[in-house]
Amino acid sequence: MPDDRPPPPPVRAPRFGVNYTPARGWFHHWLDFDLDDVRADLDSVAALGLDHVRVFPLWPVFQPNRTLIRPRAVDQLVALADAAAERGLDVAVDGLQGHLSSFDFLPAWTGTWHRRNIFHDPDVVAAQEEYLTTLAAALADRPNFLGMTIGNEINQFADAPHPDPDRVDPAGAARWLERMLAACDKGAPGGFHVHAEYDAAWYQDGHPFTPAQAARLGAATVVHSWVFNGTAQRHGAAGTATEHHAAYLIELSKAWASDPHRPVWLQEVGAPAPLVPPDRAARFTEATVTNALDCADVWGVTWWCSHDVSRELADFPELEYGLGLLTNDGRIKPAGAALARMAALWRGREHRPAPRRTALAVDVGGAEAAPDRSVCGPGGAFFEAWAALTARGVRPAVVLADLAHDPGHLWARGITEVLRVDDVTGAA
Structure with a gap:
């Protein structure tokens, strides 16, 4: 058979960055914005040898009324x-914040007496479009602006376990995502505009945001890898499934991608204590990055997060306080030193991992809606089989059961062998 697979994109070094959490005031810093504090924080990020930051405007601060987008707030973002540019850092900007570290930040005009569904109320959606377009346009001429993320894990508003969800069906979620991405592109045409979901999109049966949407809409597929989702609880801090969880999500996402070389951005990953004890944080960081970069087409790794949350701030889940690569006073922690070493190791180095010839077929009851996607989550039959194969030294790709006998699809992805879950569990 002639090798008519789509040509791979130009080979380049992967990007290394951090989700910027201000050392003073956390994201509440937008309420009393101090550029000198920001500069000091960014100096400490640049000293790690990283090349970009992901930043988080708070939606209620920037758009406190449906028809008011505060010019001063936009100027502060710019x-x-x-x-960041002065320090050699590129910037990716999230828009609809949305949800951060267990706290919801929704403007008053969407709740209580003004309760409206954020995914399909026409006035709310129009205001969201205007807001995203405004932020993107304000940054469009900055050469260090990468693009917009619609919002941080905004899918958590759409379904349980959120205590007051804004219900939407998969078709409505797809329409909303397409409109928001178009709004970003209107403000900054051709930007690296994406959307980001937490792992319910991959693991939760019936969730309205789907793997197909994640892997096909936007400039790249975004994955957020958190091992407190049951992975570390089942497999331990040093378990294969734990240290390969990010790689697993990257490979899982590729099963749904229409483009075999679609870029995947590991946009959030961190070492949550005590599931990853502080004395293992550096090892976990190195293993996670190494394993993620053993996957093809990885755009980059953006660690969560830059600075610890100050103990002066109340009511965060305990694990959130210590996720920083740096302390509040800018001292580098072991995980920060580990990520700095990895960034230095990969700087200027081509990212060209060996092809994954063996794939494990996943049956989720149909590719589009994925009604049985819980098999992909920790404890699910597919998840555990993939981890078992990996522990045996196999480097498994993932292929949808619907496509497991499609020679054109397998050829395009370089897959020469397809295994089923039963092939793995029966050999255990």
Whole structure:
């Protein structure tokens, strides 16, 4: 058979960055924005040898009324981007914040007496479009602006376990994502505009945000890898499934991608204590990055997060306080030193992992809606089989059961062998 697979994209070094959590005031810093504090934080990020930051405007601060997008807040965001540029850092901006570290930040005009569904109320959706377009347009001429993420894990508003979900069906979620991405592109045409979901999109049966949407809409597929989802509880901090969880999500996402070389951005990953004890954080960081970069087409790794949350701030889940690569006073922690070493190791180095010739077929009851996707989550038959194969030294790709006998699909992805879950569990 002639090798008519789509040509791979140009080979380049993977990007290394961090989700920027201000050392003073956390994301509440937008309420009393101090550019000198921001500059100091970014100095400490740049000292790690990283090349980009992901930043988080708080939606209620930037758009406190449906028809008011505060010009001063937008100017402060641009000032932050310019400060990053001075330090050699590119900037990716999230828009609809949305949800951060267990706290919801929704503007008053969507709740209580003004309760409206954020995914399909026409006035709310129009205001969201205007807001995303405004932020993107304000940054469009900055050469260090990468693009917009619609919002941080905004899918958590759409379904349980959220205590007051904004219900939407999969078709409605797809329409909303397409409109928001178009709004970003209107403001900054051709930007690296994406959307980001937490792992319910991959693991939760019936969740309205689907793997197909994640892997086909936007400039790249975004994955957020958190091992407190049951992975570390089942497999331990040093378990194969734990240290390969990010790689697993990357490979899982590729099963749904229409483009065999679609870029995948590991946009959030961190070492949550005590499931990953502080004395193992550096090892976990190195293993996670190494294993993720053993997958093809990885755009980059953006660690969560830059600075610890100050103990002066109340009511965060305990694990959130210590996720920083740096302390509040800018001292580098072991995980920070580990990520700095990995960034230095990969700087200027081509990312060209060997092909994954063996694939494990996943049956989720149909590719589009994925009604049985819980098999992909920790404890699910597919998840555990993939981890078992990996522990045996296999480097498994993932292929949808619907496509497991499609020679064109397998050829395009370089897959020469397809295994089923029963092939793995029967040999255990």
